[in-house]
Amino acid sequence: MADDDLETPPLVIDAVTVRYGDTVAVDAASFDAYAGEFIAVTGHSGAGKSSLLWAIAGAVTAEGAVRLGDDLVTDRSQGAGLGIEVIPQGSALAVLLTAQENLELPLLARGIPAQEARHRVQEALASVGLEESGSHLAEELSGGQQQRVAVARGLALRGRVLLADEPTSELDHDNREKVLALLRAEAQRGAIVVMATHDPEAAAQADGEIRLDDGHLETVRVPRS
Numbered sequence: 051m052a053d054d055d056l057e058t059p060p061l062v063i064d065a066v067t068v069r070y071g072d073t074v075a076v077d078a079a080s081f082d083a084y085a086g087e088f089i090a091v092t093g094h095s096g097a098g099k100s101s102l103l104w105a106i107a108g109a110v111t112a113e114g115a116v117r118l119g120d121d122l123v124t125d126r127s128q129g130a131g132l133g134i135e136v137i138p139q140g141s142a143l144a145v146l147l148t149a150q151e152n153l154e155l156p157l158l159a160r161g162i163p164a165q166e167a168r169h170r171v172q173e174a175l176a177s178v179g180l181e182e183s184g185s186h187l188a189e190e191l192s193g194g195q196q197q198r199v200a201v202a203r204g205l206a207l208r209g210r211v212l213l214a215d216e217p218t219s220e221l222d223h224d225n226r227e228k229v230l231a232l233l234r235a236e237a238q239r240g241a242i243v244v245m246a247t248h249d250p251e252a253a254a255q256a257d258g259e260i261r262l263d264d265g266h267l268e269t270v271r272v273p274r275s
């Protein structure tokens with residue numbers, strides 16, 4: 051579900067554990083997040099940030115529970131149906147599609163009418179300063195431009211929960227600030243935004259911060275504290 055007038059219910063992460071064989075990537079992590087909040091997930095490389103985000107999205111098998119209001123997240127397609135969207139680490143664009151097509155296809159797949167999808171694509175590309183690059187193949191774009199296309203793709207979906215995995219890692223200062231402002235605007239629209247980041251300056255702009263250390267979660271800053 052994606053909606054312009056959002057009433058996002060609480061997101062509850064309850065003792066979520068993610069294992070890959072013998073590796074415990076996330077160890078019984080629990081936290082709650084509420085509509086309008088912008089939360090940073092920090093921690094060293096390999097601490098479990100991506101695994102936590104993928105568990106929230108329903109994209110990896112996890113123990114424990116992720117709930118959005120009364121709904122349990124059970125798998126990725128059901129998570130997407132609840133309006134949980136992801137800006138993945140490393141952009142994950144289809145390189146032989148144009149920037150515009152990379153945004154448009156997930157919208158059409160979610161049943162957004164073609165005209166509305168085109169409007170959202172133009173608006174989202176313009177918001178990241180790439181209105182002139184829509185017809186370029188993703189592979190023709192720089193790493194930073196590809197990252198901005200991936201951010202635009204996440205924004206265009208207008209989810210209730212937006213999970214952004216290192217969305218500013220390839221960006222210069224001005225573009226980083228622009229993307230952080232856009233994530234903030236998503237929260238102001240009523241979404242819950244959870245951003246994994248290595249960048250302390252980016253984390254400082256979030257309302258709250260949770261840190262993972264070898265899969266163990268610690269709350270550093272609570273929103274509105």
Ligand SMILES: Nc1ncnc2c1ncn2[C@@H]1O[C@H](COP(=O)(O)OP(=O)(O)OP(=O)(O)O)[C@@H](O)[C@H]1O
Nearest residue numbers: 070073075093094095096097098099100101102139
């Ligand atoms: N698909 C996988 N199979 C096996 N182990 C994995 C897999 N994905 C992640 N891991 C392991 O799980 C742990 C957490 O990885 P994860 O990618 O969640 O960390 P991260 O904090 O996002 O790291 P980074 O900041 O480098 O992206 C690491 O030890 C990693 O090697």
